[in-house]
Amino acid sequence: MNTTSPPADSVLHKVDQAYHSLEKTLNYVAAAFLFSLMLLACAEVVARKLFNSPIHGQADLVEISIPTMGFFGLAYCQRMAGHVRMEIVINTLKGRAYWLFEFVSNFATIIICGLMIYGSYFHFLRAYEIGDSTMDVELPIWPPKLIIVIGFCILMGRLIISFFGYIQMLRNPDGPVYAVPQKHDIEDVVEAEAEAARNAISDEDVEEELERESRTGARNHEERR
Amino acid sequence: MLVEPITLGITGVVILAILVVIGMHVAYAGALVGLLGLVMAIGVTRVIPGEGTWVDAFIAGFNPGIGIAGTIPFEELAHYSLSVLPMFILIGYMAFHARLTQGAFYCMRMWFGGVTGGLAVATVFATAAFAAVSGASTATAAVFSRIAIPEMLRYGYKPGFAAGVVAAGGTLASLIPPSGILVIYAIIVEESVGRLLLAGFIPGILSAIIYAFSIWLRVKLKPELAGPSVNADWGTKFRSLGQMWGIIAVVAIIMGGIYTGWMTPTESGAVGAFVIFCLALAHGMTWKQFAHGLTESARTAVMIITIIWGILILVRFLGFSQLPAEIEGLVMGLEMNRYWILLIILLMYAILGMFMDAIGMLLLTLPLVQPIIISLGFDPVWFGIIVVKMVEICLITPPIGLNCFVVAGVRPDIPLLDIFKGIWWFFICDILTIALFVAFPGIVLWLPNQMFN
Numbered sequence: 314m315n316t317t318s319p320p321a322d323s324v325l326h327k328v329d330q331a332y333h334s335l336e337k338t339l340n341y342v343a344a345a346f347l348f349s350l351m352l353l354a355c356a357e358v359v360a361r362k363l364f365n366s367p368i369h370g371q372a373d374l375v376e377i378s379i380p381t382m383g384f385f386g387l388a389y390c391q392r393m394a395g396h397v398r399m400e401i402v403i404n405t406l407k408g409r410a411y412w413l414f415e416f417v418s419n420f421a422t423i424i425i426c427g428l429m430i431y432g433s434y435f436h437f438l439r440a441y442e443i444g445d446s447t448m449d450v451e452l453p454i455w456p457p458k459l460i461i462v463i464g465f466c467i468l469m470g471r472l473i474i475s476f477f478g479y480i481q482m483l484r485n486p487d488g489p490v491y492a493v494p495q496k497h498d499i500e501d502v503v504e505a506e507a508e509a510a511r512n513a514i515s516d517e518d519v520e521e522e523l524e525r526e527s528r529t530g531a532r533n534h535e536e537r538r
Numbered sequence: 539m540l541v542e543p544i545t546l547g548i549t550g551v552v553i554l555a556i557l558v559v560i561g562m563h564v565a566y567a568g569a570l571v572g573l574l575g576l577v578m579a580i581g582v583t584r585v586i587p588g589e590g591t592w593v594d595a596f597i598a599g600f601n602p603g604i605g606i607a608g609t610i611p612f613e614e615l616a617h618y619s620l621s622v623l624p625m626f627i628l629i630g631y632m633a634f635h636a637r638l639t640q641g642a643f644y645c646m647r648m649w650f651g652g653v654t655g656g657l658a659v660a661t662v663f664a665t666a667a668f669a670a671v672s673g674a675s676t677a678t679a680a681v682f683s684r685i686a687i688p689e690m691l692r693y694g695y696k697p698g699f700a701a702g703v704v705a706a707g708g709t710l711a712s713l714i715p716p717s718g719i720l721v722i723y724a725i726i727v728e729e730s731v732g733r734l735l736l737a738g739f740i741p742g743i744l745s746a747i748i749y750a751f752s753i754w755l756r757v758k759l760k761p762e763l764a765g766p767s768v769n770a771d772w773g774t775k776f777r778s779l780g781q782m783w784g785i786i787a788v789v790a791i792i793m794g795g796i797y798t799g800w801m802t803p804t805e806s807g808a809v810g811a812f813v814i815f816c817l818a819l820a821h822g823m824t825w826k827q828f829a830h831g832l833t834e835s836a837r838t839a840v841m842i843i844t845i846i847w848g849i850l851i852l853v854r855f856l857g858f859s860q861l862p863a864e865i866e867g868l869v870m871g872l873e874m875n876r877y878w879i880l881l882i883i884l885l886m887y888a889i890l891g892m893f894m895d896a897i898g899m900l901l902l903t904l905p906l907v908q909p910i911i912i913s914l915g916f917d918p919v920w921f922g923i924i925v926v927k928m929v930e931i932c933l934i935t936p937p938i939g940l941n942c943f944v945v946a947g948v949r950p951d952i953p954l955l956d957i958f959k960g961i962w963w964f965f966i967c968d969i970l971t972i973a974l975f976v977a978f979p980g981i982v983l984w985l986p987n988q989m990f991n
Contacts, residue, residue, distance in 0.1 A: 422570075519688055
């Protein structure tokens with residue numbers, strides 16, 4: 314596969330990059346939500362156990378925040394090729410055949426995304442019109458339902474960019490790869506894990522660990538076979 | 539009727555298999571088949587028999603079918619029990635930076651360094667300890683490749699053997715709580731998350747003990763595999779526990795919190811994540827590492843949440859089609875011994891595991907397999923543990939054997955073939971462990987049943 318950079322004047326590449334910044338930002342929002350959820354749950358434990366006064370409505374808040382977490386990062390996950398899939402068959406394909414399969418998958422995803430936008434919009438609309446609310450503290454339930462619709466719409470934007478990206482790859486299967494989610498080989502997964510481990514435990518850490526062992530070893534260990 | 543629901547169900551499953559094989563994301567393939575299946579299943583009941591066509595059925599079922607599917611992402615996700623998942627994911631990513639790996643390995647080396655094959659035994663128990671803060675098998679194998687393999691090689695352990703120990707030890711993370719895969723299983727089969735998490739604890743520890751015993755036996759039989767054993771005095775042993783307090787605290791919080799019912803699983807996970815977060819800060823986690831860990835957690839959470847709602851749309855359709863009930867009836871009609879049927883199901887997982895990732899494999903099969911397991915009279919919590927054990931086996935066996943690849947990725951100097959050669963003892967251990975759980979379900983069910991009595 315060619316790894317040269319995309320043509321500088323490619324509109325598609327620019328759109329892809331700009332859209333990716335939006336996706337990244339939304340994923341940060343989801344991440345912030347996740348961290349706040351952790352803090353909220355900790356605060357609830359402290360308030361309930363230490364001060365015997367549970368935080369009013371925290372369970373409701375936790376419940377309606379899950380869709381938010383799941384949908385703000387939806388397009389980002391798509392672009393980063395983060396979803397579970399079976400790659401063993403398509404990874405044996407090369408060139409145009411490979412891109413054709415990706416194009417078909419992407420097209421099928423466009424269909425389901427469109428249908429889900431339609432379905433989840435009506436679900437939101439009902440909640441909004443009736444003024445439905447949560448069980449305990451009666452938080453309005455339509456905002457998280459709206460977030461699901463928005464999440465699907467942003468995903469749709471990404472899928473459409475990929476649609477043109479795959480057409481571009483079908484036209485020029487050996488050219489630079491851009492505006493489509495990265496391909497993941499088992500090598501990529503392995504390299505990502507190895508990289509993360511190297512990032513977490515530096516070479517100095519390994520050295521330090523070996524040294525600590527020799528120090529304590531000299532003091533305390535009796536060797537026996 | 540234009541077509542029997544069961545025919546729709548079978549067609550749907552075939553189309554789903556094709557979509558998954560050509561590489562469509564499992565979540566979206568499940569949702570697409572589920573949604574269109576719902577449309578048709580409702581549509582065929584609404585057209586007049588003998589008059590309506592397929593198109594009429596599609597039009598008649600369109601709005602109600604999509605209406606049902608459209609409610610699922612919110613209605614199935616906005617459950618308190620699901621909120622434990624992001625917490626567990628967060629613990630796993632933060633644990634990377636809290637120096638827990640080194641602490642666990644040091645401590646276990648002090649305690650078990652004296653036995654035959656001591657460093658390898660210590661590695662297995664250290665991975666088990668680290669599994670208590672991590673739910674990801676491949677990540678556990680990767681970090682221990684950094685820490686434990688250099689140490690073992692220095693003491694003259696054979697590279698293939700050392701690498702095999704790390705690859706196998708890494709699999710323990712799927713079983714010992716916090717385990718993401720057990721939570722996903724609980725949600726799909728509608729079991730208590732707390733019960734499943736507790737159920738994984740003893741089998742996880744037992745797996746580690748069986749691994750350790752096999753190492754001991756192997757080194758006894760073939761001493762040149764390992765280096766000399768080194769023993770530490772009791773003072774050092776107890777002082778080394780200080781290196782483990784982060785892990786001990788998290789185990790106490792998660793297991794204690796769930797077991798006593800003081801905290802919900804979500805709260806236990808959140809407090810555990812907070813402790814690990816503070817530890818990581820104390821060990822100099824940078825802002826960049828923190829932001830990266832958090833965004834990765836968010837992305838993993840999205841991946842899991844998406845596949846859950848996608849598959850639940852499929853499950854709703856399969857329910858309409860009555861395919862699960864039909865298959866269940868078919869299997870029950872065989873009048874085979876239930877253990878033979880279980881064996882066939884487990885073999886099916888062994889084969890599927892060669893081609894698919896664990897989450898995808900479980901979510902695609904459970905809607906059909908689960909009813910069979912229930913009507914055979916097996917406990918669904920117990921089956922969850924057995925299935926996760928199968929997933930672990932797939933992580934160390936060819937052709938995928940992801941853990942072995944990961945170890946080879948961190949240590950390119952150790953040939954992959956040597957690692958796979960070093961692993962087959964652990965494969966036998968896993969088979970034995972599963973046989974043990976089948977023969978004595980009490981091993982799995984004792985702890986969760988204690989909680990409810």
